[in-house]
Amino acid sequence: MSTPARPALTDEQRKRIEANRKRALERLQQKNGKRPAQSEPSEHQQQPAVKKNKFQPPPIRKQDYIEYDFATMKDTKGGFIYDGPEPGEEDAKTLNDWKKEQQSKELPPPMDLSAMPRCFECDSVDIDKNLFTNFDVRACRKCIKAKPDKYSLLTKTEAKEDYLLTEPEIADKDLLKRIEKPNPHGYSNMQLFVRFQVEEFAWKKWGGPEQLDQEWERRELNKAKRKEKKYQDQLREMRKRTRAEEYTRKLRDGKSLGEKHEHDWSAPVTIDKNTIKRRCIDCGIETEEVVI
Structure with a gap:
């Protein structure tokens, strides 16, 4: 029995079969991640692939990072961040204001020599700018070196201990002028005062250097008395403990009742x-x- 012969395909059917075969191959290559063999990658197409292989760190999300300066942050005791004006905005100065202030600080020398500030001691015009600007003291460098007991600078601790000044008196800027510098031994700024200005205020407070010495001696005497009293109290307490321990030991040995x-x-x-x-x-x- 002979098999029936296949009908011959027309040209249109052959073209359709070939097109379907090509589309099926392309889909298979795309599924496997391969490019078609007939399409050669150009130099422009290879460039992104080379860059993709290099390590690229992830970008920093700066919008999620907020930096706070705890040194200038104000504690409102309310559990939230202070959203008020930034430090320095209230008394912010413009550039013109700053220039005018600098001009007032560094005024040109007057034409009339009699109007120039002069030294208290020797009447010299070569005064120290630091003392004149910060302390309103007219003294030349020669007199400052010649009289260190008068124009030397004192720290806050020296002013409190040597001249018996209180903390509110030292903190009052109207009473005592001062300059502030970074403290190498701590975090707070170091305050410096001119010696003769501190002495003038101390003489006015205590009545003179003799009265200041008397007050210092009185405080030292009271300090020695308190120290001696503390020592005697500690000695008395130690004797009590010693007697209590001795009594306990005798009681344990049966000696506190007279005979054993x-x-x-x-x-x-x-x-x-x-x-x-x-x-x-x-x-x-x-x-x-x-x-x-």
Whole structure:
């Protein structure tokens, strides 16, 4: 029995079959991640692939990072961040204001020499700019070196201890002018005062250097008395502890009652075959003895 012959395909059917085969191959290559063999990648197409292989760190999300300066942050005690004006905005100065201020600080020398500031001591015009600007003190460099006891700078601690000034008096800027510098030994700024200005205020407060010395001696005497009283209290407390320990030791050894206690035992009471019990008639202590 002969098989029936296949009908011949027309040209249109062959073109359709070939087109379907090509589309199927392209879909298979795309699924496997491969490019079509007939399409050669150009130099422009290879450039992104080279860049993609290089390590590229992820970008920093700066919008999620907020930096706070805790040194300038104000604690409102309310559990939230202070959203008020920034420090320095209230008294912010423009550039013109700053220039005018600098011009007023560095004024040109006057044409009339009689109007120039002069030294208190020698009437010289070569005064120290630092003392004149910050302390309103007219003194030349020569006199500053010649009289360090008058124009030297004092720290806040020296002003409190040597001249017996209080904290509110030192903090008052109307009473004592000062300059602030970074403190190498701590975080707070160091305050410096001119010695003769501190002395003038101290003489006015205490009545003179003699009265200041008397007040200093009185405080030192009271300090010595308090120290001696504290020492005597500690010595008295130590003696109390010593006596208490001695009494406890004697009580433990039976010496605090005069003579050592001697037990007056009663007749033994038999508990079982090998155990007897005794009791002191005076103190009531009981013992059990095992007879071997």
